Amino acid sequence: MANVITCYKWVIDEKDIRINPDRTVDMSRAQRKISEYDKNAIEAGIRIANRLGARPVGLTFGGPEAKQSLKDALSRGLEAVYWVGHPFAAAADGMVTARVLAAAVQKIGDYNVIVCAEGAGDTYARQVGPRLGALLDLPVITAVCEVEVDGQYLVATRKLEDYVEKVKVSMPAVICVLPEICEAPVPTLKAVLAAGKKPAQELTPQFLGLEEADLAPGISVTGVLGYVMNRKNIILKDGDVAARVKELVAYLKKEGVI
């Protein structure tokens, strides 16, 4: 049975990032999650697979911690997950990531659609999807908000800044979907229990035939600074609504904005 492969990333939850007053960044206590928009992409992949009578599977590349994502991914309705977990992921740029994913896709084989999200929650580079498509020599449609299957073709509606376009491509193809393509339902308890019995397969870089040169990034991070908001933080929460509003209006007057 042909596969519909959705690529998802296991990212640090940005809400858990602590920024110290000196703007250094503390991620030591941050939890990880499936990147927000990748959850919509997983659901989109499942729906496309249903229409094609194909098997919806997931693919992720990350550090060894990516293993923790498998159950969550499977509980979202995927039938199998493939994962590459290796410490070099920490330094991977979009070029390396796309190479690893391309090698994994070829190993999984027999695919007709590859689904990526618009952008990952950490990098938000909006790069990996089209890059993967070009490496695999597949047509790519980005910024997809609607997709239909028409025989051997995908017909997608994509949203640009000033235009909406309807584009038709032959399958196999890569689509990069916007989150509004469909909602990402919260997994049911039943689905969470079933996830434990579904297959997850590790693909090592060696097994994928990747060599050291393939894994050398072209971009290196030289500095990281947290963003600090320097605001007055005067929050009015006591008294009745009229009193709070009155106080606010007085401040707005003092600030010269009304």
Place this chain on the structure above:
Amino acid sequence: MGGTFVVYSDKPQLVLELIGFCTGAGRKAVALAFDAAVAEECAAKGADKVLFFNSGINLPEAYCQQVAEAITGEGAEGFIVGSTVRGREMAAKVAALLNWPLASDVSRVVAGGGELEIERLTYGGAVVQQEKVRLPAVVTVPPGKFEPSSKPKAGAEVVALSAEPDGRYTLLERTRIERQGADLANADKIVCAGMGFAKKEDLKLAFDLAAVLGAEVACTRSVAEERKWLPPDVYVGISGATVKPRLYLTLGVSGQVQHIVGARDSGLIVAVDVNENAPIFSAADYGIVGDLYEVVPTLIDALKNA
């Protein structure tokens, strides 16, 4: 320094900014164009050379292979692309074909010899990252980062290339989106509506408050894209508009970093939200913890009498 950068954007104004960047970096600028008028404009306003792909109304993305070959043919050490949906797709595919690294959506870029130093936002804007990108490389640059080039260069030629598009793509329809929203970039004051509104009709409260303040109405991505209550051009944030009004007043906006990053250079930030622990309050100068359905009518009255 010498060297050549190839530049491309589907937004003509942005191409001129990218040419301006190349000139400032001491590089030759070779512009790609898919439209005859844009090709002429680039040649008349500072490109050293223009490569014109006569593609008709087709998708520029269906010419990535030829673009990659042209970049190689020019012996370029960089492909500098305007950061739009089309631009990002072209940049990523060409980067893959050339096996070059790609730095996306840079907020700053300085070209040195053999490398680029760039800055970009990560984690939705919570973190600013500095990166070194070894050349040859691709980078995408949003609008407004560089002065547009305007001076013609002697001997800039327009070379027309005939190329066959990738036959696997068919453009079935292209519909222009009529801009319906306010001009947020130049707004003096903005009222921003979030998911704290229960119904589309209730947005009237935001518009009424905006009318009293002399403000424009913006929203969060969720209000525009999930609910479709307001047009997509008025949502603020990392994937939407960046605004810098004197007053940014939010109603029922939780203040996730991906949103507030688009408004954090505003003069004054004021928030109304029922949840006292909402992150919007740490991004605000003044805030009222309260139900917007009670606060806004009271605020409108108070402002009328102020």
